[in-house]
Amino acid sequence: MFLTTRRIVLILAVAAVAGAIIVLPYISSLTATGLDKVTIELSDIEFVPASDEQRTSQIDVVFHLTNPTDKTVTTSKIEYNLFADNMQLGDSILSFEDIPPNGRPVILPQQSINLTSSFQITPTQTTEVIFSKIANDPSDVNWKVQGQARVESAITLQEKQFSDEL
Numbered sequence: 001m002f003l004t005t006r007r008i009v010l011i012l013a014v015a016a017v018a019g020a021i022i023v024l025p026y027i028s029s030l031t032a033t034g035l036d037k038v039t040i041e042l043s044d045i046e047f048v049p050a051s052d053e054q055r056t057s058q059i060d061v062v063f064h065l066t067n068p069t070d071k072t073v074t075t076s077k078i079e080y081n082l083f084a085d086n087m088q089l090g091d092s093i094l095s096f097e098d099i100p101p102n103g104r105p106v107i108l109p110q111q112s113i114n115l116t117s118s119f120q121i122t123p124t125q126t127t128e129v130i131f132s133k134i135a136n137d138p139s140d141v142n143w144k145v146q147g148q149a150r151v152e153s154a155i156t157l158q159e160k161q162f163s164d165e166l
Contacts, residue, residue: 024155034069035151035158038107040078041066042145042164043114047138057135059119061145063094067107073153074104075115080147082119084130091147092119101152142166 043064050057061082067073078094094117096104107113123131134141143166151160 034071035073035153035156036160037068038073038151038160039066039068040064040147040149040160040162040164042143042166045138045141045143045166047134049135056120056122057131059089059121059134059138061092061117061119063115063117063145064112065105065107065115065149066112067109070109071153072109073107073151074101075107076101076104076150076152076157078115078117078147078149080117080145083144083146084134084141086142086144087127087130089121089127089130090119092117104152
């Protein structure tokens with residue numbers, strides 16, 4: 001007999017795995033709808049002055065993430081460039097990649113959250129003027145942020161470009 005019970009089970013198992021591989025992109029496309037509607041905005045900039053023994057100062061960059069979809073989403077990484085009065089201060093990453101997905105910041109449907117990133121800045125000759133302006137009154141500075149965030153939902157993820165000014 002060619003079709004024994006063992007062979008039938010093996011054929012069904014292979015068919016199930018092949019079917020899952022074929023159907024997975026379809027399921028993925030169903031859960032990815034609306035991820036491009038998530039917005040990332042610059043909410044606030046807070047300057048933390050350096051102490052006397054430290055040479056670097058810290059800028060707390062607060063991002064406001066809004067989820068207008070009906071699915072719960074999260075983010076694992078926000079990469080960005082920070083500008084002050086159109087002068088690039090540098091780039092930074094706010095990363096949650098080393099945290100399991102169930103521990104990452106959750107953006108519930110129709111809600112928003114704020115995420116704070118610590119941006120380290122060291123004054124140089126080229127940034128001396130802008131650095132003193134930031135130290136004196138950061139609210140007088142025109143802040144701009146450009147970057148890319150990874151937005152995730154269930155088994156899908158999408159890279160989202162953003163740019164905002166404050």
